[in-house]
Amino acid sequence: MKLSNGVEWALHSCVTLSQSREPVPAARLAELHGTPPAYLAKQLQALSRAGIVRSTAGQVGGYSLTRPAAEISALEVVRAIDGTEPAYRCTEIRQRGPLALPAERCERPCAIARAMAAAEEAWARALGEVTVADLAERIDADSGGTAMAAVGRWLTTTR
Amino acid sequence: MKLSNGVEWALHSCVTLSQSREPVPAARLAELHGTPPAYLAKQLQALSRAGIVRSTAGQVGGYSLTRPAAEISALEVVRAIDGTEPAYRCTEIRQRGPLALPAERCERPCAIARAMAAAEEAWARALGEVTVADLAERIDADSGGTAMAAVGRWLTTTR
DNA sequence: TAGAACTCGGACAGAAAATATCCGAGATCA
């Protein structure tokens, strides 16, 4: 079970975008985060498709959040990049082999699939309770209250 | 985030092994579950390395559980196949780029990494509370109390 | 006691997915 590397960049990008009212180009975000520009752009496109960020074309274009950061959960961002399919997918082993069960007796998911799904729900619930605003606030607190202001400054001055 | 397909086979194999006191060859398990024999053997080797099953060579050899099924959690099985590394790994973005933080101020994990780790702990806790014996009991209950007995019979008769 | 058959174990190709990149379409400003 491995989470795509782009998830980290997407989360950091959302936190960064929460500090700017103006659109921020993908190349600028890549420079700030030290990531491959073209690949980060791909992740931002996924966020755009999911309705988390809005893209603006043209000379002063870039990406910006569509909603207040307090209304965007970390779960949404992860799902936008990594997809919504569950990590565990049952291939219905019980319907194969010499002791195969008939399909009409398999309406309920297999007990193993139920246990795995319950664990994933616990994971999703934990991530759903955290918002991008929470992350920005915690990162700021870790730095002693200077980090987010520095980001905002860098985004506006180095235009 | 995708979980290896072998996790499903390993969990079913452990449930099956809990119904037999005699060792069961990998080929037999593959036949019962309808899976590629050689590939299932690979997963069983991983279970062996993790200390969940014991392998016995020779004519009447095969695999058997090392402990009572009630003392083997689903989490152990998943970790044996999928590895123990966390799905999200922080690449320390905060230490890169023009606003990079010095390493000495990064002793605590990044707030984003903390949130992701907390979600994974919730996932692991849910799986850790379920044992192989629980799974066998639930599968049996789903079938009306006939499934596990049928497995035990098949394992001994079709020798 | 020697042979034969059956078992596991790690080393070996093929397929799928993720990673990284490029150039074209569209919009804004001078």
Place this chain on the structure above:
DNA sequence: TGATCTCGGATATTTTCTGTCCGAGTTCTA
């Protein structure tokens, strides 16, 4: 009206996962 800057999807490369094979070791039988 033209030039420049932006995003967007289609395109190679690398890594991981899936699937397979043959050799080493052990047990039972003659």
